[in-house]
Amino acid sequence: MASRPPVHQARKRFGQNFLRDPRIISRIVHAIWPRPGERLVEIGPGQGALTEPLLDAAGGHLEVIELDRDLIPGLRVQFFDKPGFVIHEGDALKVDFRALKGEGAALRMVGNLPYNISTPLIVHLLEAGDAVADMHFMLQKEVVDRLAAVPGGPDWGRLSVMAQYHCRVDALFTVPPEAFVPRPKVESAIIRFTPHQTLPYPARDEGLLFTLVREAFGQRRKTLRNNLKGRIGAATLESLDIDPGRRPQTLGIEEFVRIANHLAAAGQGEAS
Known part of the structure; x- marks a missing residue:
């Protein structure tokens, strides 16, 4: 004892x-x-x-x-x-x-x-x-x-x-x-x-993902169209099957990763 x-x-x-x-x-x-x-x-x-x-x-x-x-x-x-x-x-x-x-x-x-x-x-x-x-x-x-x-x-x-x-x-x-x-x-x-042993939704650039999430939640009452303007346009969000009129708290992880991976593929990564 x-x-x-x-x-x-x-x-x-x-x-x-x-x-x-x-x-x-x-x-x-x-x-x-x-x-x-x-x-x-x-x-x-x-x-x-x-x-x-x-x-x-x-x-x-x-x-x-x-x-x-x-x-x-x-x-x-x-x-x-x-x-x-x-x-x-x-x-x-x-x-x-x-x-x-x-x-x-x-x-x-x-x-x-x-x-x-x-x-x-x-x-x-x-x-x-x-x-x-x-x-x-x-x-x-x-x-x-x-x-x-x-x-x-x-x-x-x-x-x-x-x-x-x-x-x-x-x-x-x-x-x-x-x-x-x-x-x-x-x-x-x-x-x-x-x-997770294997990430369910791997991001190409995790730094970019979490920057995107921070910006999306910058003003919770505003829509993605407003919070992410300058980062990604409404038409591009629609092409990713994400309504730009949604508020950030309605998006799941897979959707945030989908946006971030599109931006990374377009050369908008954290290191770019």
Whole structure:
């Protein structure tokens, strides 16, 4: 049994809210289903509430990334008897996850992410490509709703397209504020990202695709004709079987890729 860490005051600048509810912890571990021999990496272990059951389920092998230096001594004490427990000190946003993977197995990423870094960190991990096997994160429920949204819904947007272009995205379950200390002002939720082995709708130029998506969603109430003028004309959209009078939130990933691939073929790629 691991030792208990010393009491640590949550730091607002790190967005710290420590998970305490054992039922929620058990449910998260069950959803992740870690197995011995996998490369499991927890971002922001905090005081180790999720770390301990993950270590046990993963056969005593777990890597963690922790930015708060004041938490690291407590983690070392708590898991001193676990030789397979490895701490990487630093900011997860600056970690080269391809280098961390090295020649080993793809990384299974886990974490209760601070709200202030959740979106840029997910984008950073998506850019790591096949270095990541899957991701299970606790995020603000509002962000989970956007990531797992469907075309035509109010939450469908740029973040939805970017995440679902790369991954299958599943919203698993919500976590109430009372599961944390200190108690946050918002609901949280658990989300799973499973990168596609083969992209369903590959873009010729992914940079161009995401630039196009950003421009399309620049003003959600306006039509594609207005938001993409200067990029592509109404007649060309019609030739691609896309009504220029539609609003961007009605388009699915395949349609955005269809437009981007046409532009790339016409020499309008990001590098051109």
